[in-house]
Amino acid sequence: MLVPIYTIKLSQKILPRRISLGKFDGVHPNIVGATAAGKVFVHNPFQSITSKGGRLITDSGNTMPELSYLNFGQQISAVHAGCITDDKKDTLFVGSQTHFLAYDVFNNADLFYNETPDGVSTIIHGYVADLDIPLVFTGGNCSITGWGKTGNDDFWTVTGDNVQSLALLDYDQDGYNELIVGSEDYEIRIFHGDEMIAEITETESVTNIVPINDTKFGYSLANGTVGIYDRMSRYWRIKSKNQAVSIFAFDINDDGVQELITGWSSGKIDARTERTGEVVQKDNFNAPIAGLVAGDYRKEGRDQLISCSVEGEIRGYSSIVKETKPETTTAEQNTLRELNQRKNNLLMELKNYSENIKAGKDVVNVSQNAARDVDGQQLGIIPANTQLQTSLAVATETDSLPSHVVLYIGTTNDTVIKAVMIFAEGIFNGESHVIHPPPNMISNNVSVPIFPPKDVPVDLHVKTFVGHKNSTQFHVFELSRQLPRFSLYVPAPASMKKPTSNVSCPINERVNRLVMWANQNFLLEEEVVGDEKLSMKLVALRSGVPLFINMEPGNLSINCDDIDLAGDLVQAITTSFNIDDLNSTAHYPQFIAFFKEVLQKVNDYNIVRAKLSAEMADNSNLIRSLIIRGEDCRLMGDMQGMKQAYRKLYSVNRDLIDEYNIRCNNHKELMNCLKIVNQGITRAARLRCGRPKTEFISACRQALKENDIEKLFKLIERGVQ
Secondary structure (H helix, E strand, O other): OOOOEEEEOOOOOOOOOEEEOOOOOOOOEEEEOOOOOOEEEEEEEOOOOOOOOOOOOEOOOOOOOOOOOOOOOOOOOOEEEEOOOOOOOHHHHHHOOHHHHHEEEEEEEEEEEEEEOOOOOEEEEEEEOOOOOOOOEEEEEOOEEEEEEEEOOOEEEEOOOOEEEEEEEOOOOOOOOEEEEEEOOOOOEEEEEOOOOOOEEEEOOOOEEEEEEOEEEEEOOOOEEEEEEEOOEEEEEEEEOOEEEEEEEEEEOOOOOOOEEEEEEEOEEEOOOOOOEEEEEEEOOOEEEEEEEEOOOOOOOOEOOOOEEEEEEEEEEEEOOOOOOOOOHHHHHHHHHHHHHHHHHHHHHHHHHHHHHHHOOOOOOHHHHHHHHHHHOOOOOOOOOOEEEEEEEEEEOOOOOOEEEEEEEEOOOOOEEEEEEEEEEOOOOOEEEEOOOOOOOOOOOEEEEEEOOOOOEEEEEEEEEOOOOOOOOOOOEEEEEOOOOOOOOOEOOOOOOOOOOOEEEOOOOOOOHHHHHHHHHEEEOOOOOOOOEEEEEEEEOOOOOOEEEEEEEEEEEEEOOOHHOOOHHHHHHHHHHHOOOOOEEEEEEHHHHHHHHHHHHHHHHHHHHHHHHHHHHHHHHHHHHHHHHHHHHHHOOOHHHHHHHHHHHHHHHHHHHHHHHHHHHHHHHHHHHHHHHHHHHHHHHOOOOHHHHHHHHHHHHHHHHHOOHHHHHHHHOOOOO
């Protein structure tokens, strides 16, 4: 059990996921957090901030003089503290959906204050790739921006959806940090600089990411899942009915290895080992956790784990130093745990066999045929040559079911299938599915419909209960099948016309390699064949879009009106063939027309926003003059003039509120359009890979900055030449 070494109760509620800790004077740690009133509090028990006259003020009526407030004036979406300046003092970073503030708390002055069209949802700081200066990174509306100490955006790239979490980690052990990005589209992406080098698909929105040890990082999902990855391999994961508000890496048991600390919406805190996920320490609050940080808050010479609740309660935990005799190593403990688990499983199996033998002895007086029936049907004994056979097939849409994949499971004799359990990520609710046929429909085969939501390879782990109709015990057959990535595709009819949209790219590979790849990644009744050239004519069952794939020596052509599908194919092929750099020529007139329409909307919304801002400024000045006029009339006893001034003030204020509501709606639509723009750049970038992809994204950003739409469309069609 975690035992706090100190507890602080602030007279302030804290917003979840908006907690940080910084040394704003370079020495003393301060806790900072966001409030619902659009303010950031700074808890400074050391009284090291003395500069006056800035945004940061001390509430004179507060019973805690060590508590200061920074008035941001907007709904705060992210808070972070870190050092990006040369004086080694931390800077306070505050983000909203429209602006980003870097604040020098020690000098009580703005470092910079920038407008962020994509908004700010998460903030981190540090070095990335081969950049020799520290940056503060903000994740927002499908984009990531890296800001320097002067407020310039020295780094920018796009992602597939809204960014929820960021972390820095030397993922490939090359001496440079990579950027780990979690987003709402269930993806964890790893960027080396502005180039994506790896991608992991999860089952829900990725809410938190934290680096742990070496190449390991912890993550949490919106559905209550918490786990650890070592590069692309998942170490472990657990799922709770509560949400993981915050995760943090801290060596709580002083064994030299950081544990994954999780703060839950239920108020619980637990520390899990990075190897197995076993809980080693825990504690409980009376309110949901707001965030976790670490720092030497009592100046004892070592950091403490600090947990904050949404009610303003702060608890500090010190590492628990074990004074007992040295225990076995972690590896030996894991081995013993695995052996004990195997022992328990074998004992359970032995117990079942013993019960079968005992039941068999009880029927020795029964005739041989009857005994055989009892043995075979009641005791669950099945023929030794019983096998389980499986196959996958594509089923087209019917009146009752949409297009899907069918998993056929059957036995090789007259034994029956009592139940089937399938475990698969991203397909079933709860990641599992159980089929239990009614008694009158039990047979030796079962068909299971599977509805893949998108084109990703899925491992199906199947457990099948096999026995006789009257059996009380069943044999469990376990097997795994992989669902190919592009499974919901069927051959196109001969009358289907070739799509006009296409992407073409040079590939120096043999045609038969692409034939092998197609047979492995598509679920077709007949194998794809080809020698000198390859021609595939398919239909995507989800959307009904035709897909034509043609390859000749040195060139690959994909004709498809769906640019996302073309991008998925290009990325899958380049990954399979280990192609590092690939440029392409694309022709997507429908996508270009749609993109042009969205960019025009962005321009219109920006014009409306500028006009509304000017009108609100004029009305604000008018309100100021009306208040002064009304007060002058009151002091002079002119009650009629005062009534006229305040009547007009009421009218102007009502107009101002209406204009504000219009501006909010305009901003919401603008954000939606900017999200589509960033996603459009990402979709077009997926038609390339490696350096051409990175250069394409940078060139598109520059074209948008220059408002050169024609250049942008040329880049989409030809890439960076």
